Amino acid sequence: MADFDDSRLDDREVLLTYDAALRRLAECGARLRSEWYGASATIFALAEADRPRAVIAVGTDARLIRAVLEPVCPVPFVAWPRQGLPGWVGPLDLVLIMASEGSDAALIESAQEATRRGARIVIAAPEASSVAEFAASRSTTLVPTTTGDPLAAVMLMLAALHELRLGPPVSVESVADAADMVAEASSPFVDLSANPAKGIACAMADAQPLVWGGSVLAARAGRRVAGALRVVTGRAALSADAHDLMAVIEATEPADPFADPFEDDPSADRRPCLLILDDGDAHADVSRAAAALRAACSRRDVRSDSLEAPEGEDLARYVMLLQKGRFTAAYLGIGLGSTSLG
Template structure:
């Protein structure tokens, strides 16, 4: 991959080559509204549902649903990571199947098994899809999706779970507004001097990214952002707990002011850069971890940058952190001349 060139981030001809990926990022809020508009009637129809014995979620973002529901869900909740279902699942349980693409063989098998066991099923999938077909039963509710966006689908599912009195309130409109705010601030038409995502991409240009979020939702956003950074850069971007990141930071040698990147090679100056995802969590363990990480970085001259989202509801803050990180990864890829930023 080529060396990072920040002039590419404001070059309209270069940006035009990445228009599809940037447009998909910018249209996240529109997809949220579209999915909500198409699914709201069926979601409101779930308000009178009986409470299940337990909830089992499978598919993309099942762990995000768990992160949101765990503090308040009145029944046991399981994010099932494997094909099939736990042996105890039966007619008293609710199986959530998140299949925004609609053709995953593992989810098709899980849908068949849930139907065979008589479990109640709520599924997000295209109305005409293999997984919707195999999940069909008298106890199945299909929440139709049309955009293929897992983030939009999971927000709609969380709204449905609130109607079923299993989760907290979810304002899809405010979450979509949060995504739009990030898209406006990080637009490719906002130049580097005023664009927070382009600025952070430049900070990561020659760095080994470390990503940390203190709250459960910020940590989940961090894992997604790190995955995007790995994809566009080919570097081992790491998202982990503060304890694990501390070990990486403390093993870093202090910066050598006399190092010559031309003589020592392009990898010689690739030092860690810590990106903190701050959603305003003020719990004592989070504030202590932030202070410890910053102190350790200062001691060995490791740069720290912060992505902040301190307003609105928890899920809106999550989406703001996630989208800012995704725009940053996209601009890092553009600066490095990546073939794709999807």
């Protein structure tokens, strides 16, 4: 991969070659609205359904749904990471299937198993898809999706869970607005001096990325952002809890003030750069952990930066952090000349 060149971030011809990836990031809010308008009637029809004994979620971002529901869900909730279903699932239980692409073999197996056992099913998938076909039964509700966006499928499922009286209210419009705000501030047409995503990408140009989010949802966003950074850099971007990241930071040798950046290979001993995802969580343990990480960075001469989403409902702040991180990863990839932005 080429050396990082920050001039590429404001070069219109270079940015044009990445138009499809940047456009997909910018259209996140539009996809959310489109999916909501197409599925809202189906979702509202769930309001009269009986409460299940337990809820089992499978598919992309099942753990995100768990993070949102765990504090309030009145029945046991399981995010199932493997093929099939737990042995105890039966007709009294609700199985959630997020299948935005509709052809995943593991989800087809889970759909078949849920149907065979007579479980109630709510599935977010394209109407004309294999997983929707195998999930079809008298106890199945198909929430139709059309954009192939896993995040949109999750938002629809969370809205459905609210109608089932199993989760908190969800404003898809406010989440879409949050995504639009990030797209505007991080637009490729906003130059480096005023674009926070481009600025942090420059800070990470030769660094080993570390990503930390203090709240449950910020940590979920951190894992997604770290994954995007790994794709564009080929580096082992790490998202972990504060204790594990502290060990990495404290083990970093102080920077050599006499190092020659033109003669020394920056990839031989990359210094970490900490990216903190701050969603405004005011809990004392989150604040203490953030302060400790920043203090450690100061002691070891490790750079730290923050992405912030201090206002709005939980899911809007989550999406704001996620999209800011994804734009940052995209610009880092563009500066490095990456052939893929994920």
